[in-house]
Amino acid sequence: MTTIKDVAKKAGVSVATVSRFLNDSGYVSADAAKAVTAAVDELKYELNPVARSLNTKKSNLIGLILPDITNPFFPELARAVEDVALTYGYTVVLCNSDENPEKEKNYIETLKKKYIAGFIVTSNQLDAPHYANANVPIVALDRAINDKIPVVSSNNKEGAVIGTNALLERGCRNVLFLRGPEELNPANDRYDGFMEAIRQSDADYQVVTCPFHFADSQKVVEQALQDNPSIDGIFASSDVSAAGALKAAGTIGRQVPDDLQIVGFDGVAMGEMLSPGLTTVAQDVYKMGAVATRVLIKQIENKKIEQSFYEVPVKLVIRGTTRSVAE
Amino acid sequence: MTTIKDVAKKAGVSVATVSRFLNDSGYVSADAAKAVTAAVDELKYELNPVARSLNTKKSNLIGLILPDITNPFFPELARAVEDVALTYGYTVVLCNSDENPEKEKNYIETLKKKYIAGFIVTSNQLDAPHYANANVPIVALDRAINDKIPVVSSNNKEGAVIGTNALLERGCRNVLFLRGPEELNPANDRYDGFMEAIRQSDADYQVVTCPFHFADSQKVVEQALQDNPSIDGIFASSDVSAAGALKAAGTIGRQVPDDLQIVGFDGVAMGEMLSPGLTTVAQDVYKMGAVATRVLIKQIENKKIEQSFYEVPVKLVIRGTTRSVAE
DNA sequence: ATATTATGTGTAACCGGTTACACATTGCAG
DNA sequence: CTGCAATGTGTAACCGGTTACACATAATAT
Numbered sequence: 001m002t003t004i005k006d007v008a009k010k011a012g013v014s015v016a017t018v019s020r021f022l023n024d025s026g027y028v029s030a031d032a033a034k035a036v037t038a039a040v041d042e043l044k045y046e047l048n049p050v051a052r053s054l055n056t057k058k059s060n061l062i063g064l065i066l067p068d069i070t071n072p073f074f075p076e077l078a079r080a081v082e083d084v085a086l087t088y089g090y091t092v093v094l095c096n097s098d099e100n101p102e103k104e105k106n107y108i109e110t111l112k113k114k115y116i117a118g119f120i121v122t123s124n125q126l127d128a129p130h131y132a133n134a135n136v137p138i139v140a141l142d143r144a145i146n147d148k149i150p151v152v153s154s155n156n157k158e159g160a161v162i163g164t165n166a167l168l169e170r171g172c173r174n175v176l177f178l179r180g181p182e183e184l185n186p187a188n189d190r191y192d193g194f195m196e197a198i199r200q201s202d203a204d205y206q207v208v209t210c211p212f213h214f215a216d217s218q219k220v221v222e223q224a225l226q227d228n229p230s231i232d233g234i235f236a237s238s239d240v241s242a243a244g245a246l247k248a249a250g251t252i253g254r255q256v257p258d259d260l261q262i263v264g265f266d267g268v269a270m271g272e273m274l275s276p277g278l279t280t281v282a283q284d285v286y287k288m289g290a291v292a293t294r295v296l297i298k299q300i301e302n303k304k305i306e307q308s309f310y311e312v313p314v315k316l317v318i319r320g321t322t323r324s325v326a327e
Numbered sequence: 328m329t330t331i332k333d334v335a336k337k338a339g340v341s342v343a344t345v346s347r348f349l350n351d352s353g354y355v356s357a358d359a360a361k362a363v364t365a366a367v368d369e370l371k372y373e374l375n376p377v378a379r380s381l382n383t384k385k386s387n388l389i390g391l392i393l394p395d396i397t398n399p400f401f402p403e404l405a406r407a408v409e410d411v412a413l414t415y416g417y418t419v420v421l422c423n424s425d426e427n428p429e430k431e432k433n434y435i436e437t438l439k440k441k442y443i444a445g446f447i448v449t450s451n452q453l454d455a456p457h458y459a460n461a462n463v464p465i466v467a468l469d470r471a472i473n474d475k476i477p478v479v480s481s482n483n484k485e486g487a488v489i490g491t492n493a494l495l496e497r498g499c500r501n502v503l504f505l506r507g508p509e510e511l512n513p514a515n516d517r518y519d520g521f522m523e524a525i526r527q528s529d530a531d532y533q534v535v536t537c538p539f540h541f542a543d544s545q546k547v548v549e550q551a552l553q554d555n556p557s558i559d560g561i562f563a564s565s566d567v568s569a570a571g572a573l574k575a576a577g578t579i580g581r582q583v584p585d586d587l588q589i590v591g592f593d594g595v596a597m598g599e600m601l602s603p604g605l606t607t608v609a610q611d612v613y614k615m616g617a618v619a620t621r622v623l624i625k626q627i628e629n630k631k632i633e634q635s636f637y638e639v640p641v642k643l644v645i646r647g648t649t650r651s652v653a654e
Numbered sequence: 655a656t657a658t659t660a661t662g663t664g665t666a667a668c669c670g671g672t673t674a675c676a677c678a679t680t681g682c683a684g
Numbered sequence: 685c686t687g688c689a690a691t692g693t694g695t696a697a698c699c700g701g702t703t704a705c706a707c708a709t710a711a712t713a714t
Contacts, residue, residue, distance in 0.1 A: 046440060048381075048440060049440055049441055050377060050380045050381050050386075050440075050441060050442060051381055053377045054375075054377050054378055054381055059377075064421075068406065069396070069402045069405050069406050069409075070402045070403050070406050070596075072399075072402075072596075074402070075396045075397045075399075075401070075402045076397055078396050078421060079395065079396050079397045079423060082396075082421055082422075082423050083423070091420055091437070091438070091441075092420065092421045093418055093419065093420055093421070094391075094405060094409055094419045094420070094421045095409075096406060096409050096410070110418070111418070113373060113375060113376055113377075114376055114377060114418075115377060214596075214599060214600055240600075243600040244600075246602065247600065247602055250602045269397075269399075269541075270597045270600060272541060273541055273567075273570040273571075273574065273597060273601065274600065274601060274602070275573065275574055275577045275601070275602060
């Protein structure tokens with residue numbers, strides 16, 4: 001392995017000069033620069049990042065902390081993070097937290113010892129003070145930790161308004177809202193959006209809380225549909241719940257979309273594969289990940305961050321679980 | 328930050344003794360051991376992994392190279408890898424290769440500079456010689472690189488036999504096999520399994536090659552079904568393709584499972600959410616990941632590896648796209 | 655002409671560990 | 685009693701970089 005000393009010798013300068021040249025720090029004459037470039041080329045020198053880290057107490061590792069990569073929301077996020085990290089020369093460490101604050105803390109401590117450059121955090125159980133005191137750049141997704149930590153989030157409330165109106169415009173008079181867990185910020189924003197939209201109409205509605213789980217949602221919806229046959233629209237605050245609702249509708253013998261319309265929230269790939277295809281309020285998850293990563297890298301590189309709150313727009317994707325709009 | 332020197336001073340011994348104690352290398356007297364333990368405790372000393380890496384040229388990073396975490400097969404794999412890595416004190420670096428050999432090479436080079444401990448590789452385009460010469464522990468998934476590199480794989484051929492027989496036993500007389508890309512090893516094994524099973528029956532069959540993509544599969548199946556209405560069973564070599572087939576069946580007006588039965592391969596979560604639920608040959612993806620990681624860590628820690636080929640069993644999951652077996 | 659300042663470079667300390675080697679001791683065999 | 689192996693410990697070199705500081709020279713200001 002060729003080291004900076006080899007390069008220095010070959011170029012006929014000191015290691016300090018080589019280092020200064022490579023890091024573009026301090027003065028280096030044109031002659032020296034040329035000699036070093038040549039030596040680097042010839043020896044195919046590549047800097048050892050570990051040795052550098054030991055000195056600078058920095059690395060180009062980014063930690064991505066998320067509850068569970070298995071949850072269909074996260075792979076795309078991870079993909080986005082990895083893509084932009086790669087362009088900027090960073091490497092992504094995957095951390096599944098299971099929403100467990102102990103695990104999160106543990107990752108933070110472990111990775112800080114490796115001089116991790118920063119974290120992107122998606123979590124709802126997160127131990128806010130711990131993050132606040134982590135003393136390392138952080139960007140949060142969907143959840144404010146404190147006002148120093150930038151947040152990127154979908155426009156959940158507006159998305160819920162759009163989703164609700166989609167049902168209303170298509171003639172729904174009694175809509176069931178599948179509310180997500182109350183600990184989840186985004187779920188609450190969606191609830192607010194739903195309430196705002198539904199109150200501006202004269203439609204009936206009811207709200208049921210259920211976790212973002214397929215089987216649970218299916219059960220809950222079956223029950224609700226049996227108890228109240230006049231429900232003619234369901235707005236689920238996640239696609240997985242919507243899938244559960246769709247299945248429940250099938251089981252009970254309700255025709256979607258003729259007899260019952262369904263709108264989901266998230267825009268995961270699965271929505272397309274259902275029959276009928278799921279109409280949904282799609283988040284631009286990739287964009288969220290990309291924005292979060294860029295903001296994080298800006299922070300890492302001490303560039304100014306213009307805002308501390310980034311909202312990514314949301315889009316209604318119409319598929320088969322809703323009818324066409326009555327004019 | 329407390330260093331090994333602080334500990335040495337506090338314990339009244341030299342850094343060498345501390346290091347020997349911490350690494351359980353060389354001789355350390357009981358007295359010294361006690362003093363060091365106490366000092367470590369008191370100072371809350373934690374070893375700096377970067378400094379250690381610089382010396383030992385080893386780290387506890389594991390690289391997970393896969394085509395695209397967004398592909399529903401991989402999150403669960405990643406999860407398994409991360410879980411077992413964590414128990415053994417390793418950290419996982421996520422690498423999306425897009426099946427691009429250049430990207431793969433690049434990751435390998437970049438991470439080797441960080442003294443990565445080893446790689447788990449899932450790829451079909453992989454540059455075999457490059458891996459073979461990487462000079463770092465590797466475990467491959469689903470694809471043999473050379474006989475020195477252990478492989479873990481599902482029992483694809485047997486799975487295909489089971490899946491095919493599931494259709495045959497349920498009365499299918501004309502089955503369409505959706506063959507995956509020919510570059511993919513597992514896809515070919517599945518093809519072999521299908522052929523073996525179908526030839527032992529007197530059923531008609533046809534084979535169509537199509538990528539593991541929803542929309543493509545849907546299109547291909549629509550066409551096939553229109554061209555040949557006597558098809559009464561479809562065996563798709565991936566669940567995503569099966570989902571496409573199911574959708575196509577719906578579009579064309581075929582009743583599943585009464586009129587047409589479908590079996591997929593993979594066992595991704597989505598299968599359950601479809602209506603009817605997808606009968607499929609489920610791989611134990613989590614187990615594959617876990618096995619691969621354990622084998623890798625054994626390699627890393629220079630323990631003997633018993634075998635170089637690990638086959639994870641596969642299981643038929645019966646849901647709604649197949650009928651009950653006629654007695 | 656002299657004082658500053660900007661430019662350019664090398665030496666050596668340092669980051670926080672590991673480990674080769676030298677130097678004790680102690681125990682036991684011959 | 686001597687010799688050699690086993691046990692125990694410290695000093696200092698080393699891993700491969702970065703950077704403070706000292707020093708030298710050229711350019712500019714006064």
